[in-house]
Amino acid sequence: MSSEGRKVMIVPCSGIGKSYGTVSREAAFEVTEDSRPRSTQLVALSLLVLGDEGARAAVGAHPTVTIDGCKLACAAKMVQESGGAVAQGFAVLDVYRRHREFKPQGIAELNEGGQQLAHALAEEITAVVDDLISQEEASHHA
Amino acid sequence: MPGFLETTVDKFIFKVATDRHYSAEGVWALAEGDRIRVGMTDFLQQLNGDVAFAEVKPEGTAVATGDEVAVIETIKANVEVPSPVGGTVVEVNPAMELSPEAINQDPYGQGWLVVIEASDWPTDRDALLDPQAYFELMKGQAEEEAKKL
Numbered sequence: 001m002s003s004e005g006r007k008v009m010i011v012p013c014s015g016i017g018k019s020y021g022t023v024s025r026e027a028a029f030e031v032t033e034d035s036r037p038r039s040t041q042l043v044a045l046s047l048l049v050l051g052d053e054g055a056r057a058a059v060g061a062h063p064t065v066t067i068d069g070c071k072l073a074c075a076a077k078m079v080q081e082s083g084g085a086v087a088q089g090f091a092v093l094d095v096y097r098r099h100r101e102f103k104p105q106g107i108a109e110l111n112e113g114g115q116q117l118a119h120a121l122a123e124e125i126t127a128v129v130d131d132l133i134s135q136e137e138a139s140h141h142a
Numbered sequence: 143m144p145g146f147l148e149t150t151v152d153k154f155i156f157k158v159a160t161d162r163h164y165s166a167e168g169v170w171a172l173a174e175g176d177r178i179r180v181g182m183t184d185f186l187q188q189l190n191g192d193v194a195f196a197e198v199k200p201e202g203t204a205v206a207t208g209d210e211v212a213v214i215e216t217i218k219a220n221v222e223v224p225s226p227v228g229g230t231v232v233e234v235n236p237a238m239e240l241s242p243e244a245i246n247q248d249p250y251g252q253g254w255l256v257v258i259e260a261s262d263w264p265t266d267r268d269a270l271l272d273p274q275a276y277f278e279l280m281k282g283q284a285e286e287e288a289k290k291l
Contacts, residue, residue, distance in 0.1 A: 071246070
């Protein structure tokens with residue numbers, strides 16, 4: 001799917017109080033571990049908050065997808081404050097509005113609806129990742 | 143633009159519009175002649191978080207005071223909104239269908255829920271709180287909530 005070295009960074013919400021943060025992380029894990037492990041890399045929001053040089057360099061050098069669990073949009077804001085650009089930002093609530101049948105509940109452990117919502121979100125992210133990688137390859141060959 | 147009473151509790155700022163009446167449950171009622179525009183207060187929307195969906199009773203629905211006039215699904219809860227006034231729903235905010243986040247963005251303006259043609263507004267109004275009374279009640283509720291954080 002991707003050429004070596006071309007990666008998309010994935011930065012999910014780090015919120016701990018609501019299901020939506022958990023959905024964001026489950027979706028991020030599905031993309032980075034299952035659907036596109038070679039073309040994506042998970043970046044912990046907490047590392048960006050801490051100013052970790054490696055995390056800052058990663059979002060500064062690669063297209064970055066953020067997944068926010070609420071309107072505070074901490075993931076998107078921290079990527080921008082870390083010198084990166086958000087190639088595509090997702091909000092779990094927007095995805096839920098498109099998939100009302102998948103009502104997320106639970107925090108430490110998502111219910112079935114939450115898992116299905118995370119999967120639907122992961123599919124949307126995967127499509128965006130493929131598009132970003134294609135753009136990177138096209139610009140490389142141009 | 144209405145004036146506002148405003149208080150800060152913990153890191154949150156809560157506003158109460160001064161041009162309308164309130165139920166203790168955090169629902170406002172703004173008289174426009176015999177028609178009463180109804181919505182959620184700033185405190186109620188902040189307490190319950192981002193709105194995902196709003197299901198509002200359709201036009202023509204008869205409601206008694208206290209009847210459910212809307213159910214608001216947020217990231218935290220399903221909020222049943224009791225009508226502060228009895229009468230008939232004559233208008234539903236079309237924004238509730240496609241952009242219910244208007245409740246969060248502008249609870250006293252674009253985020254209104256319904257307009258009700260009141261059957262006895264003077265009686266209902268007398269049972270509601272004026273802005274200052276609701277402001278004091280809300281401050282207490284907000285402080286109680288802050289203790290849970």
